[in-house]
Amino acid sequence: MTAFATSLTTMPPADSGHRFDADRHWAASLELGFEPRDGVTRLTPCRHRGPLRVQRPFHPEGRDGVCHVYLLHPPGGLVSGDALNIEVGVQGGARALLTTPAANKLYRADxxxxxxxxHTRLVVADGGELEWLPQETLAFDGSRGAQSTEIALDGDARCLGWEVMALGRPASSLPFSTGCIEQRFRLTxxxxxxxxxxxxxxxxxPRxxxxxxxxxxxxxxxxxxxxxxxxxxxVEALxxxxxxxxxxAVTVRHGVLLLRYLGQECCEAWALCEAAWRVLRPRLLGREAHPPRIWRT
Known part of the structure; x- marks a missing residue:
């Protein structure tokens, strides 16, 4: 077993407290629920532990529109031992859009x-709609960790989301030349x-x-x-x-449309995803794109 795998599997439980050795573990969690009440999508419940928060919900598309929520992680990034767990549940008839106020940073391991x-788990019930649109993730050279996204849908639940990852800081002559990040996606x-x-x-x-x-x-x-x-x-519209x-490139398999980007420019990848969202949102959700205000700050 590699040192990377060992560090993941031997991590102590969430109640182990703060440490400053090889067994350090700092946990944070956030649980969000969305349900329709009198034609308005409400945020309930909202539970958190550690440095994960949300701003108040917004309804910029009208009271009967989508509920916008910004996920906040005050530290601004992940360091060795951090363990973030995000769970989102959307009930039937509820419409939610989640994003972040800034890029997520994955810092060099200690x-x-x-x-x-x-770990992020998104659960959407029959008749629910969820847009998961975080800003980009920036991985510093030497970062080591595991990022997993689980999406569980029922009935005719609809979901649109993205993950943009930039490795290293090439503009500063600091490429991603060491470290290891594992990404997992599971959609059911x-x-x-x-x-x-x-x-x-x-x-x-070699890959x-x-x-x-x-x-x-x-x-x-x-x-x-x-x-x-x-x-x-x-696909043709895209x-x-x-x-x-x-x-x-874009493809569809088993009812899942996937658009992939591989390149050298984070701004280009973000612009591509946002443009694709503008194309797909009316087709998927029957509404024109309404970019969150935080994207313009």
Whole structure:
């Protein structure tokens, strides 16, 4: 077993308290629920532990529109031993959009090479709608951790989301040359797996440079959309609206539309995802795109 795997599997339980050795573990959790009340999507419950918070819910699209919520992590990033757990539940008839006020940062591991962990679980009931649109994640050289996203849908639940990851800081001549990050995605409907993926981002692995894998790209993005009535039409609309480029591609399998980006520019990846969201939102949710105000600050 590698040192990276050992650091993940031997991490002490959440109630172990703060430490400053190889067994350090600082936990934070956030549980959000959305339900319709009198035609308005309400945030309830909202429970947190540690440095994870939300601002008050907003309804910028009207009282009967989507409930916008900003997830706040005051430390601004993950360090060795951090363990973040986010759970979101959307009931039938509720409509929620979640984003973050700034980029998430994954800092260099400490001298013990202790890993961090981040787990996100999104549950959408029959008739519910969820948009998961966090700002980009910036991984510093030497970062070590595991990031997992689980999406559980029922009935005709609809979900659109993305993950934008920038590795290293090439502009500062600090590429992602050491460390290891593992990404996992799991999307199910009625418990049946529709999209399962595991991706190790390890500069020491051949796939990191190989043309058959990462290809040396320092920025990657994945966008998903589930619940489209006309999947083929959505793919064509994306290809027409986004313009041809060797850095992105789109496909549909088992009812899951996936758009991928591999390149060197974080701004380009973000712009691509936002443009795709503008194309897909009316087709998926029947509403024009309404960018959260925090994106313009």
């Amino acid at each position: 001298s013990h090479a202790v890993a961090w962990r981040q 409907r009625y418990g049946r797996p529709l999209w399962l993926e595991r991706q190790p981002l390890d500069p020491a692995h 990191f440079r190989g043309r058959w894998g990462q290809g040396g790209a320092s920025v990657q993005a994945t966008l998903w959309a589930v619940g489209l009535n006309d999947e083929a039409g959505a 290809r027409e609206g986004l313009g041809a480029s060797p850095r992105w």
